[in-house]
Amino acid sequence: MPSPTATLYRATVLHTPDSPFLKADALQVQSDGGLLVESGVIRASGSYGDVRAAWPDATVTDLRGGLLLPGFIDTHVHYPQVRVIGGLGLPLLDWLGQCALPEEVRLSGDSYARGVARDFLGGLISAGTTTALVFGAHFQGAMHAFFEEAARRGLRAVSGLVVSDRLLRDELHTTPQRAYDEGKALIERWHGVGRALYAVTPRFSLSASEGILDACGALMREFPDVRFTSHINENGREIEVVRELFPSARDYLDTYERAGLVGRRSVLAHNVHPSDRELGVMADHRCTAAHCPCSNSALGSGFFPLRRHLDAGVPVSLGSDVGGGTGFSLLKEGLQAHFMQNLMGAEGVALSPAHLLYLATRAGAQALDLQDLTGDFSVGRQFDAVHLQPAPGTTLDTVFRHADSPERALAAAFATGTPADVARVWIGGDEVHRRG
Numbered sequence: 001m002p003s004p005t006a007t008l009y010r011a012t013v014l015h016t017p018d019s020p021f022l023k024a025d026a027l028q029v030q031s032d033g034g035l036l037v038e039s040g041v042i043r044a045s046g047s048y049g050d051v052r053a054a055w056p057d058a059t060v061t062d063l064r065g066g067l068l069l070p071g072f073i074d075t076h077v078h079y080p081q082v083r084v085i086g087g088l089g090l091p092l093l094d095w096l097g098q099c100a101l102p103e104e105v106r107l108s109g110d111s112y113a114r115g116v117a118r119d120f121l122g123g124l125i126s127a128g129t130t131t132a133l134v135f136g137a138h139f140q141g142a143m144h145a146f147f148e149e150a151a152r153r154g155l156r157a158v159s160g161l162v163v164s165d166r167l168l169r170d171e172l173h174t175t176p177q178r179a180y181d182e183g184k185a186l187i188e189r190w191h192g193v194g195r196a197l198y199a200v201t202p203r204f205s206l207s208a209s210e211g212i213l214d215a216c217g218a219l220m221r222e223f224p225d226v227r228f229t230s231h232i233n234e235n236g237r238e239i240e241v242v243r244e245l246f247p248s249a250r251d252y253l254d255t256y257e258r259a260g261l262v263g264r265r266s267v268l269a270h271n272v273h274p275s276d277r278e279l280g281v282m283a284d285h286r287c288t289a290a291h292c293p294c295s296n297s298a299l300g301s302g303f304f305p306l307r308r309h310l311d312a313g314v315p316v317s318l319g320s321d322v323g324g325g326t327g328f329s330l331l332k333e334g335l336q337a338h339f340m341q342n343l344m345g346a347e348g349v350a351l352s353p354a355h356l357l358y359l360a361t362r363a364g365a366q367a368l369d370l371q372d373l374t375g376d377f378s379v380g381r382q383f384d385a386v387h388l389q390p391a392p393g394t395t396l397d398t399v400f401r402h403a404d405s406p407e408r409a410l411a412a413a414f415a416t417g418t419p420a421d422v423a424r425v426w427i428g429g430d431e432v433h434r435r436g
């Protein structure tokens, strides 16, 4: 029998429990759908009429007039960089030196870091993101502030201390021993607490000695269920420097592989310029590439070879890469991915709205090994959801009212939707955002 707290959400519901890269008709649509949620978990789904008949006592929340989608999952986004979005026109290493790193130094102050964490979480959640693999800060105090604020907002946050010991700025450098000690303390404090998970996070091999990478490997061996994230193969000059710094490594991936950092719970951002060997190893380990199309465009990093990833069997998810990226909206990332694949001609992959929704939701859950928890609306998943409902009189509102199918409305949401079109957001059944 339903408990008195059961809520029946009535909406146009779309989700992708299966991958459209592997299965035709992967997009599941209910024009007048019902999702029955109890204690934050989806207990039943189907047409509104059927679910209503089975659960006549549930309280109905009427969300008709927009689209109800699984909450977005951003698999690469930097918390310390929210205030420096928009440093356009610089390649990666110049952008880091001039825009990102000076700001990241300021997070050595705990109260500054807390303010940044609040700005970051406000932007992320109001864009419809409910789970994120968040590149952290270089300071332990800033990471406590982040996890505390993320818990207060209810985000599913996977994050960790960023560690480096060369070629950035002295203030951002640590030592292998300190990286290990501080990482261990943060894991013991936060991993698995509430909705938080820990990710071991060397910044990139350019700024990490073998000693730092080995310290990361030691943490991964000691705590096998934490996640791993870093950057890879983003920019030509970066790749050259890594080759010079690791002369005995077979390639960029090998610098991580040798330290035991490539696995099922590893997510490597960018991978714009991979070798076939690297793709083969990533596929063997089920290690995900987080594709960040706005960042790749803004920093001129290049065109992501999606076709080669798919052919090799490498899982791919989406990231906003704020602040190299241009904002928190995974709708915008989906659109930019679509544009870039179009511009690649025969080498590109034609991305349908179903592909974009999958990349923005279910693919991210799989990347983080959270596919049993979130990413789609199957029975048993947490109710992590975003209600897109444009304000009356906006362009997207016009298109929604004239769309001849939910699929067309979904395409329009990716083409022209923004965070202003996000009306409500839920995580684990808790409403975490409502447009003012």
Ligand SMILES: O=c1[nH]c(=O)c2nc[nH]c2[nH]1
Residues within 6 Å of the ligand: 078, 092, 096, 100, 203, 204, 231, 234, 295, 321, 324
């Ligand atoms: O896009 C990026 N943003 C960063 O902050 C960064 N650090 C290393 N490599 C990076 N790439």
Ligand SMILES: [Zn+2]
Residues within 6 Å of the ligand: 076, 078, 135, 231, 269, 321, 324
């Ligand atoms: Zn990044």
